[in-house]
Amino acid sequence: MIVDDLPGVLAIERRAYDHPWSEGIFRDCLRGGYRCRVGERGGRLFGHAVLSIAAGEAHLLNLCIDPAHQRRGFGRWLLRRMIDEARAAHAETLFLEVRVSNKPAIRLYLAHGFNEVGVRVGYYPAGEGRREDAFVFAKALRESSWPPAGV
Secondary structure, three states: OOHHHHHHHHHHHHHHOOOOOOHHHHHHHHHOOOEEEEEEEOOEEEEEEEEEEEOOEEEEEEEEEOHHHOOOOHHHHHHHHHHHHHHHOOOOEEEEEEEOOOHHHHHHHHHOOOEEEEEEEEEEEEEOOEEEEEEEEEEEOOOOOOOOOOO
16 A cells, blocks of 8 residues: 555545544554555455554554455455465464454454454444444464473
8 A cells, every 4th residue: 555545545444434544544554664555456446454563463453345345355365465464574463353243354354263352342433422342353373382392
């Protein structure tokens, strides 16, 4: 993802979410060195993802597929790419949050080896002053070296 991609990224965000990320958030992620990626097919964006990596952990901050392109494997492809990037950066665990109501995303993450490790109460805005909980998911990216063999 580059700054020139932002109009398309923002259009997808607005089509996919009631509470989309702002341009400022994406610009901050780009400036901050996060791994910001777009999925493109035939010269058109179909989705995007944002991944932060620090201290041996990765956090998938955003994975969004244009509603017109959902359920065609694009989310699976982009998720796998972000998992591969986290592994290549030597992250040991990949975390993410997902709305408890987002059943398709939950199925996607479970199918890729993520496990629920917690709940963030009232994490997401839900309109009309309400809030929605988020499941916290984690995926181990490499076998633990602890405990040492023979212990």
